[in-house]
Amino acid sequence: MKIELPQIEDLHDAALAQRLQHKLDQKTKPLGSLGRLESLALQLGLILGSETPQLQQPQLLVCAGDHGLAARSVSAYPSDVTWQMVENFLAGGAAVSVLARQHGLTLTVVDCGVRHDFAPPGAPDGTRPGLLVRKIASGTADASIGPAMTPDQCGQAIENGQAIVQALPGNALLLGEMGIGNTSAASLLLARLSGHDIAACTGAGTGLDPEAVQRKTAVLRSVLQLHAQATTPLDALAAFGGFEIATLVGAILQAARERRVIVVDGFIANAAVLVAQALQARVMQRCIFAHASAERGHALMLAELRAQPLLDWGLRLGEGSGAALAWPLLVSACAILREMASFDSAGVSKAS
Numbered sequence: 001m002k003i004e005l006p007q008i009e010d011l012h013d014a015a016l017a018q019r020l021q022h023k024l025d026q027k028t029k030p031l032g033s034l035g036r037l038e039s040l041a042l043q044l045g046l047i048l049g050s051e052t053p054q055l056q057q058p059q060l061l062v063c064a065g066d067h068g069l070a071a072r073s074v075s076a077y078p079s080d081v082t083w084q085m086v087e088n089f090l091a092g093g094a095a096v097s098v099l100a101r102q103h104g105l106t107l108t109v110v111d112c113g114v115r116h117d118f119a120p121p122g123a124p125d126g127t128r129p130g131l132l133v134r135k136i137a138s139g140t141a142d143a144s145i146g147p148a149m150t151p152d153q154c155g156q157a158i159e160n161g162q163a164i165v166q167a168l169p170g171n172a173l174l175l176g177e178m179g180i181g182n183t184s185a186a187s188l189l190l191a192r193l194s195g196h197d198i199a200a201c202t203g204a205g206t207g208l209d210p211e212a213v214q215r216k217t218a219v220l221r222s223v224l225q226l227h228a229q230a231t232t233p234l235d236a237l238a239a240f241g242g243f244e245i246a247t248l249v250g251a252i253l254q255a256a257r258e259r260r261v262i263v264v265d266g267f268i269a270n271a272a273v274l275v276a277q278a279l280q281a282r283v284m285q286r287c288i289f290a291h292a293s294a295e296r297g298h299a300l301m302l303a304e305l306r307a308q309p310l311l312d313w314g315l316r317l318g319e320g321s322g323a324a325l326a327w328p329l330l331v332s333a334c335a336i337l338r339e340m341a342s343f344d345s346a347g348v349s350k351a352s
Helices: 014-027 037-050 068-072 080-091 095-103 151-166 183-194 208-228 233-240 242-256 269-280 279-287 298-305 323-339
Strands: 059-065 106-113 131-133 172-178 261-264 287-288
Touching: 014 037, 014 151, 014 323, 037 068, 037 131, 037 261, 037 279, 037 287, 059 095, 059 151, 059 242, 068 208, 080 106, 080 172, 095 106, 095 323, 106 151, 106 242, 131 261, 151 233, 151 323, 172 242, 172 269, 172 279, 172 287, 183 208, 183 233, 183 242, 183 269, 183 298, 208 323, 233 242, 233 269, 242 261, 242 269, 242 279, 261 269, 261 279, 261 323, 279 287
Parallel strands: 059 106, 059 172, 106 131, 172 261, 261 287
Antiparallel strands: none
16 A cells, blocks of 8 residues: 655744743733643644744534444444435534534535435535545445455545645644444554554444443454454554545645644544554644543543543544534634733733
8 A cells, every 4th residue: 555645844843832831921820820721822833833823714624434344233323324414514403513603614524435425426526515525435345354445445545635635725624524333443443553452442432332332342353353464554544444534544644744733523533643643643743632532442542642632521422523612722722822911011010
């Protein structure tokens, strides 16, 4: 599988970090009193290379795809829910649609491999506003029988993600996904790339009961055994699947190359980051992790990435909903850096 990985520059800039920290320390407040908002502001300043960072034209990218492994009853919902929820996104009725409208986020939904045609074959982009059709196939293959994706399919999905981000404006990318069965793919990727037992990585997904989780875990354990030789990040990605996850990997790599702020949603979006950072470690410098989800395995994923999420609200919806909820915190952090007065400018006495 030959994939041209973008060169990603190191954001480490000791001089800029010192200036940003000094600026924060001189704001009209006790030292460090804004807590994690200050560390968030510092990270955003470093990503955007500015002492007065401003988030522009934020893009919320929701990648959708079906999974052949769903036929093994690893989800509480049927596969048709994938395309039905995509329609809900496009109609503006989903949680992420509501939150995107509220916060001024441009929502783009990508058909990466859904078993449904949303537009007539060969129809140009724009036929349905807010939808991009980048379908590799109508769902991945069943990973319990063979690889979910061929190397070429996996590579094409990554290239699609890179091209999609290249065409989007703005300096911030929020990640979302939709795909019945994709918590299984994320669990498999976590287990293989981290070495954790699959039982610790596997949860209820869309709402399985404890007995069904045990069955799901048994299926995933057999999938891991079948693909024991898929040990590299790209081989694991192809074996365990997710056209939407692979597309997100490409999107992350491209956004990192372009020095965009990357706002990561929950468990499945984290799985895409797990693969991307294994390919190019510097992508992590650009990533803001929105929340710690209620999905079993997400805590392990965050620990593996050494990531500290902004929220811990028990979310497990996906779609990019957690990223959209966390977005105002990023806006506030930038506003504090740009607009909050210093002791000198406000004529306020400093602590003695």
